[in-house]
Amino acid sequence: MRVALFSDTYYPQVNGVSRTLKRLTDYYDKRRIEYKVFVPDLQDKKENYPNVHSFTSFPFFLYPECRTAIANPKTIRKQLMDFSPTLIHVTTPLTMGLFGIRGAKKLDLPLVASYHTHFDVYLNYYKMMWAAPLLWKYMKWFYSHADRILVPSEETRLHLMKQGFTDLSIWGRGVDCTAYSPKKRNSTLREKYKIEKKYILLYVGRLAPEKDLDTLEKTIKHLPMEMKEQVQWVIVGDGPLKKELIDKTQGENVIFTGYLTGKELAETYASSDLFVFPSASETFGNVVLEAMASGLPAIVADRGGVTNIVEHNHTGLIAEAHRYQSFIHQIIELLDGDRLIYMKRKALQMAEKQSWDAIFEGLISEFREVSSFHTQTQRYSS
Structure with missing residues (x-):
């Protein structure tokens, strides 16, 4: 051939x-x-x-x-x-x-x-x-x-x-479960950015309109104060809306890393706690599978190919597309100790089959x- x-x-x-x-x-x-x-x-x-x-x-x-x-x-x-x-x-x-x-x-x-x-x-x-x-x-x-x-x-x-x-x-x-794995978790991310919050919430993707960054921005800004005190956001990626998103989230606990690849990207996945991905335009959503292989449950929109990856209440949670209130609700639901541990395990098990x-x-x-x-x-x- x-x-x-x-x-x-x-x-x-x-x-x-x-x-x-x-x-x-x-x-x-x-x-x-x-x-x-x-x-x-x-x-x-x-x-x-x-x-x-x-x-x-x-x-x-x-x-x-x-x-x-x-x-x-x-x-x-x-x-x-x-x-x-x-x-x-x-x-x-x-x-x-x-x-x-x-x-x-x-x-x-x-x-x-x-x-x-x-x-x-x-x-x-x-x-x-x-x-x-x-x-x-x-x-x-x-x-x-x-x-x-x-x-x-x-x-x-x-x-x-x-x-x-x-x-x-x-x-x-x-997904390559040798490249993306919970074993890559370390203290580098927290030490580099001096992160002291209990949870790291991660987004990986292009910073462009089709990724529904408006929902991401509002989710970040409108989290309840008691949750904000526990959460550090890490945004990985670049694109035409990067400056606008930085401006709109100024004063919030948000770190922008730019594009990451290879070892640095894998360690960032594994060193986070929850993957949040509001895009409703995906035909699949490779980054969701990479996050799951790294031991992260994902909160995704109820539209697009991501719905074929995330099993609601098992490998993550599915929120209403374009509704930041729904994403906030699911974040609060998932950042419960026992539930988070259960979904981390199920997410990894699902990814290992791919x-x-x-x-x-x-x-x-x-x-x-x-x-x-x-x-x-x-x-x-x-």
């Missing part, structure tokens, strides 16, 4: 899609599966990566981590023909995805498309709901070219089915099934 992967975001960018795709190509390396990655030129790229073809690009306005590429289709076609893939996998409905569709058509190859982002939900946060019908028309056209559409959660599958999408299959997400290798083996099975069907179709049509 030789896979040509087309994406508008990839490592070393820091977002859920790029991290998943890097894990996928690492798995290809481990399994000795041949692959090529076609991506926009990543502005923060410090070195050349093997098997990666990159092209001049500029940020996509709804999601700057996804970049819009400018490339010569003939160049891409030649690179594809030189590689001779057996399947094309497109992961984003932007320019690189379009080049992938074109390549699959020109070379008559099976095409698998994975869906990672609810752009329609993003429109609401950017006050562009007038564009939703046009967006869905384009998305249905884009994904109609695929032999199979892979989605990360049951919630996302139902979301697309309501819009008339077919040929949907779930490609879930895993193996990346098993997830990727299932993906390869999907690829083989699609390739086999494509070959049969070619025979019948010839």
Whole structure:
């Protein structure tokens, strides 16, 4: 099997899609599966990566981590023909995805498309709901070219089915329980920021409108005083709303760390006590699973793919989306000694069942099934 992967975001960018795709190509390396990655030129790229073809690009306005590429289709076609893939996998409905569709058509190859982002939900946060019908028309056209559409959660599958999408299959997400583990808990976080509060409440993610940071900010500000005296908030991430969130939470017990990766991120997860994630726009929510692998129960919104990860009253609590009062209520409920200990244990047990290798083996099975069907179709049509 030789896979040509087309994406508008990839490592070393820091977002859920790029991290998943890097894990996928690492798995290809481990399994000795041949692959090529076609991506926009990543502005923060410090070195050349093997098997990666990159092209001049500029940020996509709804999601700057996804970049819009400018490339010569003939160049891409030649690179594809030189590689001779057996399947094309497109992961984003932007320019690189379009080049992938074109390549699959020109070379008559099976095409698998994975869906990672609810752009329609993003429109609401950017006050562009007038564009939703046009967006869905384009998305249905884009994904109609695929032999199979892979989605990360049951919630996302139902979301697309309501819009008339077919040929949907779930490609879930895993977590590396050696990288993220309660064993990484130490005193570094508390010592570095001189934290003396009893509980550390953690948010990890992009600081942007689609993450519903308005709810997070109000949750922080309106916690009852007796709870504020026990709680230290730690916000991990960066984005366009960082300065605004800092300004609005001034005077509260909030620490902003910026982007964290690797050992530092894993230790921050494990050294916290509760994960709070108000985003209602997730197709999955990788950070929630990472938190759970680190022994943290999570409080999440009742919309989006996060609802397929958190089991209410067992691995965390589910709050009403966009209602800070509901998040406050659940925080107070969960920061009860016995209940917190129980949910920490259940969260860890759930995460330990989510193996990346098993997830990727299932993906390869999907690829083989699609390739086999494509070959049969070619025979019948010839």
